[in-house]
Amino acid sequence: MQPEPPLLSVDGIKVHFPIFKGVLARRQVGAVKAVDGVSFSVDRGETLGLVGESGCGKSTTGLAVLRMLATTAGTIRFDGTDITRLNRAALRPFRRRIQMIYQDPFGALDPRMTVGQLIAEPMIVHNIEPGRAARDSKARDLLAMVGLRQDMADRYIHEFSGGQRQRIGIARALAMQPDLLICDEPVSALDVSIQAQIVNLFQDLQSRFGLTYLFIAHDLAVVRHISDRIAVMYLGRIVEIAGREALYDHPQHPYTQALLAAVAIPDPDIEATRPHIAVQGEVPSALNPPGGCRFHPRCPRAVDRCKTEEPVLRDTGRGGETGRGQSVACHLA
Numbered sequence: 246m247q248p249e250p251p252l253l254s255v256d257g258i259k260v261h262f263p264i265f266k267g268v269l270a271r272r273q274v275g276a277v278k279a280v281d282g283v284s285f286s287v288d289r290g291e292t293l294g295l296v297g298e299s300g301c302g303k304s305t306t307g308l309a310v311l312r313m314l315a316t317t318a319g320t321i322r323f324d325g326t327d328i329t330r331l332n333r334a335a336l337r338p339f340r341r342r343i344q345m346i347y348q349d350p351f352g353a354l355d356p357r358m359t360v361g362q363l364i365a366e367p368m369i370v371h372n373i374e375p376g377r378a379a380r381d382s383k384a385r386d387l388l389a390m391v392g393l394r395q396d397m398a399d400r401y402i403h404e405f406s407g408g409q410r411q412r413i414g415i416a417r418a419l420a421m422q423p424d425l426l427i428c429d430e431p432v433s434a435l436d437v438s439i440q441a442q443i444v445n446l447f448q449d450l451q452s453r454f455g456l457t458y459l460f461i462a463h464d465l466a467v468v469r470h471i472s473d474r475i476a477v478m479y480l481g482r483i484v485e486i487a488g489r490e491a492l493y494d495h496p497q498h499p500y501t502q503a504l505l506a507a508v509a510i511p512d513p514d515i516e517a518t519r520p521h522i523a524v525q526g527e528v529p530s531a532l533n534p535p536g537g538c539r540f541h542p543r544c545p546r547a548v549d550r551c552k553t554e555e556p557v558l559r560d561t562g563r564g565g566e567t568g569r570g571q572s573v574a575c576h577l578a
């Protein structure tokens with residue numbers, strides 16, 4: 246039997262922001278290479294975690310998949326269709342099927358609308374539930390689905406806590422009956438106890454509705470809990486991608502090892518044997534990334550070759566529990 250194709254397939258995408266100089270005769274003098282050749286795929290019902298420090302390009306990657314940012318190169322295929330260059334009208338059905346969950350989903354929403362109206366609004370835009378009574382009823386059902394009381398539909402967003410707001414944001418996204426949720430740091434602004442509740446809610450909704458997640462976070466502990474596979478980004482590139490257990494138990498890239506060194510692992514046997522690597526300094530600018538391996542100025546294992554030769558992401562032959570390999574971009578892996 247043929248394996249089912251991935252729901253989302255991203256191939257070599259680049260998002261470069263040009264830098265111009267001059268007022269009248271503007272000329273491009275450079276480009277910020279926020280995303281610079283990123284490839285990955287996500288199967289139906291799977292969760293891919295995308296991790297890295299602030300500024301590594303993970304949120305930009307999410308916005309590019311949503312087509313809210315233009316790609317400079319590469320292709321994005323969703324459910325078998327190349328959506329990279331679709332015009333606005335052709336993109337419309339895909340816009341409904343791919344939804345984003347933000348860290349603070351209500352910064353841009355009208356505070357004068359009730360929560361019920363906020364959840365019903367996308368149903369009107371996408372003509373999902375034409376009748377008003379049916380929309381109101383569905384909005385209340387969605388509130389119950391995300392663990393809130395139905396009568397909260399009549400209240401306003403400022404009356405809710407951060408965790409409740411995130412539940413409402415999820416209900417609003419679910420109103421569009423999506424297939425893929427791009428979750429951009431959805432719990433990083435919440436208390437730790439609330440974070441666990443929201444992550445559990447994501448998992449519950451995934452098993453109920455077969456949702457697929459691209460879960461973006463800087464917190465490796467959160468990503469571990471929810472992801473099937475994890476991709477680690479550094480300065481616009483993926484440096485390692487592997488199944489959850491393979492990545493956490495046997496990280497191969499020095500950057501992944503450094504990120505994990507900052508996270509406590511409850512198993513004392515693994516804790517005693519795993520490498521503890523600390524990286525120095527700040528992430529270099531994406532305007533002028535280092536030559537060779539982009540990580541070499543901070544890498545404690547760098548050799549001469551690393552300064553001149555860029556490592557490619559290649560399968561190390563270690564299968565991991567997903568059977569889809571562990572790929573690493575490092576000369577020494």
Ligand code: SF4
Pocket residue numbers: 498499500538539540541544545546547548551556574575576577
């Ligand atoms: Fe470090 Fe060299 Fe590997 Fe880059 S290629 S991660 S600099 S050892």
